[in-house]
Amino acid sequence: xxxxxxxxxxxxxxxxxxxxxxxxxxxxxxxxxxxxxxxxxxxxxxxxxxxxxxxxxxxxxxxxxxxxxxxxxxxxxxxxxxxxxxxxxxxxxxxxxxxxxxxxxxxxxxxxxxxxxxxxxxxxxxxxxxxxxxxxxxxxxxxxxxxxxxxxxxxxxxxxxxxxxxxxxxxxxxxxxxxxxxxxxxxxxxxxxxxxxxxxxxxxxxxxxxxxxxxxxxxxxxxxxxxxxxxxxxxxxxxxxxxxxxxxxxxxxxxxxxxxxxxxxxxxxxxxxxxxxxxxxxxxxxxxxxxx
Amino acid sequence: xxxxxxxxxxxxxxxxxxxxxxxxxxxxxxxxxxxxxxxxxxxxxxxxxxxxxxxxxxxxxxxxxxxxxxxxxxxxxxxxxxxxxxxxxxxxxxxxxxxxxxxxxxxxxx
Numbered sequence: 289x290x291x292x293x294x295x296x297x298x299x300x301x302x303x304x305x306x307x308x309x310x311x312x313x314x315x316x317x318x319x320x321x322x323x324x325x326x327x328x329x330x331x332x333x334x335x336x337x338x339x340x341x342x343x344x345x346x347x348x349x350x351x352x353x354x355x356x357x358x359x360x361x362x363x364x365x366x367x368x369x370x371x372x373x374x375x376x377x378x379x380x381x382x383x384x385x386x387x388x389x390x391x392x393x394x395x396x397x398x399x400x401x402x403x404x405x406x407x408x409x410x411x412x413x414x415x416x417x418x419x420x421x422x423x424x425x426x427x428x429x430x431x432x433x434x435x436x437x438x439x440x441x442x443x444x445x446x447x448x449x450x451x452x453x454x455x456x457x458x459x460x461x462x463x464x465x466x467x468x469x470x471x472x473x474x475x476x477x478x479x480x481x482x483x484x485x486x487x488x489x490x491x492x493x494x495x496x497x498x499x500x501x502x503x504x505x506x507x508x509x510x511x512x513x514x515x516x517x518x519x520x521x522x523x524x525x526x527x528x529x530x531x532x533x534x535x536x537x538x539x540x541x542x543x544x545x546x547x548x549x550x551x552x553x554x555x556x557x558x559x560x561x562x563x564x565x566x567x568x569x570x571x572x573x574x575x576x577x578x579x580x
Numbered sequence: 581x582x583x584x585x586x587x588x589x590x591x592x593x594x595x596x597x598x599x600x601x602x603x604x605x606x607x608x609x610x611x612x613x614x615x616x617x618x619x620x621x622x623x624x625x626x627x628x629x630x631x632x633x634x635x636x637x638x639x640x641x642x643x644x645x646x647x648x649x650x651x652x653x654x655x656x657x658x659x660x661x662x663x664x665x666x667x668x669x670x671x672x673x674x675x676x677x678x679x680x681x682x683x684x685x686x687x688x689x690x
Contacts, residue, residue, distance in 0.1 A: 307623050308600055314619045314665075315608040317672045324619055324665045331626065331658055338632045349637050352644070359648045360635050364628075367655030375663030383664055387618045390625075390660035393653040397627045400650025404634040404643055415587055515617050522620065525627040526597070530590045532630045538590065539597045541627075544620040546601030551620070555613055 292340050299337040300536030306330030307540050311547065334536065335364070367393075385441035388514045391521055392434025398427035398524035399491070405531050406476065406487050416531065417476050421469045423527030425494045430520040432498030437514050440507045449503040455568070458500045465493035501567075509566045512555045516563070519548030615668040622661030628654030 289297075306326055313323025342357055349356070371390060378386055402424035405412075412420070439445040451457075468490035475483025505513055522544030529537025556563045608616060631654045635647030 303626070307626075308604065311601075311616075311619065311623060312604045314616055314669075315605060315612060317609070317612060320612065320615060320669045320672050321666075324622070324662065324669055327619070327623060328662050328666075331622070331662070334626065334629055335632070335658075338629050341633060342636055345636060349639055352639055353636070356636050356638050356644065356647070359644055360632055360651055363635075363648050363651035364632075364655045367652040368659040371656035371658075371660030372663050375660045375667070380667070383618075383668060384614070386660065386664050387614075387621055390657050390664065391621045393660070394621065394624050394627055394657035397631050397650045397654035397657060400646050400653065401627065401630045401634050403646050404638070404650070407643055407646070408637075511614070515613075518617055518621050518624075521627075522624045525624045525630070526594065528627065528630055530587075532633055534630055534633070535593055537626055537630050538593050539600075540623050542594045542597035543601035543604070544624045546598040547605040547620050548601075548617070550602055550605045551608075551613060551617055554608075554610070558610055558613070 290344060292344055296337055296340060297535075299334050300534060303330040303334040304536050304539040308543060311543065382442070384511060384514065385438045388434045388438040388441065388510070388517070391514065391518050392431045392438065395427040395430030395434060395517065395521040395524055398521065398528045399424050399431060399494075401528045401532065402427065403487075403491065405528075406472070407484075409476070409479075412476075414473060414477050417473045419527050420531045421472055421490070423524045423531065424491065425465065425469055426520045426527070427524035428491060428494035429498040429501065430517045430524060432495045433502040433520075434498075434514065434517045436499055436502035437510050437517065440502075441510050446507075448506050454500075454504055458497070461493065461497045461500050465490060465497050468493050505567065509559075509561075512552060512559065512561075512563070512566050515548060515552040515555050516567075519545055519552055522548050615665060615672075618661060618665040618668055622658065622665050625654060625658035625661050628658050630654075 307330055310323040310325075310327030310330065313319040313326060315323075339357075339360075342353060345353055371393075375386060375390075402420050405420050406417075406424075436445065440448075468486055471486040472483065472490045474480075475486055502513060522541050524541070526538050526541025526545055529535065529539075529541055553563060556566055559566075605616065628651060631647065631650035635644070635651055638644045638647045
């Protein structure tokens with residue numbers, strides 16, 4: 289290992305500890321503010337240290353490095369400033385849909401990481417590719433699902449979309465997407481030309497399934513659904529952390545995955561509903577009427 | 581970064597992290613459910629580090645475009661998650677501690 293690899297690795301270790309400490313703080317009203325500030329400093333630190341990697345890229349990347357660095361800074365500035373400005377200015381009642389929006393962005397980012405890993409074609413093991421594709425699937429579902437949840441809570445999509453045979457339709461979309469994912473892995477392992485088409489269709493299918501899964505759920509159930517997609521993004525990040533051999537991503541992602549699962553179940557329980565009831569029976573409209 | 585991490589070690593890390601997440605969140609008061617969801621939303625924003633690493637190693641335009649999108653979305657996740665959590669938790673802040681901050685929060689909230 290080189291010195292930079294050591295620094296980046298140790299910064300990941302430090303940030304994992306800060307995240308867990310911060311999350312622990314956030315689970316009590318007294319220490320909650322300190323918790324998020326701790327996690328925030330950790331994040332700023334690890335993003336800054338990440339730029340050290342630019343000093344030791346492989347030979348074939350060197351000519352592209354200035355452009356890559358420029359794009360990275362531009363993307364960080366644009367994404368960060370826009371989200372920070374929106375988060376500050378939006379009214380307090382609109383917070384839940386902003387959480388959904390930002391969560392969807394995280395899912396999309398994990399899917400993008402998976403997409404680049406697939407585009408590299410550096411012939412990973414079937415297991416490695418399988419994890420990549422699974423992370424991409426979960427990330428894509430989280431992206432479009434969160435966007436639909438955001439649209440519903442923001443009043444842009446007032447009525448749930450329901451039609452007869454919807455569950456069968458959704459099931460077919462899911463199975464086709466899984467099959468495409470499997471084909472993506474197989475073509476990547478064998479190096480078949482034209483395998484990229486399967487990957488492209490797989491991403492389209494996963495994005496479509498996120499929409500199909502969320503569209504029939506009523507607006508009153510959205511907090512539980514957002515928490516579920518938060519869990520999904522966490523899991524996707526954890527899996528892509530394995531793909532990128534970055535333990536910090538694995539730990540942060542899986543901690544969020546586990547905490548999010550528990551949180552989702554707690555929130556469903558607070559509504560006197562089971563999670564499968566929220567997801568698969570279209571009671572959202574009924575409970576919204578009952579609450580009104 | 582580890583270069584020779586086996587799948588089994590990855591499973592160990594996942595198992596320990598999952599338990600950590602479970603233990604940290606269990607017995608949390610229900611008023612903190614939404615801020616915690618937002619806080620964990622911020623924490624998985626660390627995916628931006630993965631996206632940055634991927635973008636740094638991009639060698640063609642397509643990879644650069646996808647990498648740019650990944651970093652853009654990840655940065656939005658990080659900043660948005662932090663700001664929203666901070667604003668939610670400002671409601672738990674003792675009002676004497678930072679009166680200026682509380683005042684601006686109230687102004688934007690109303």
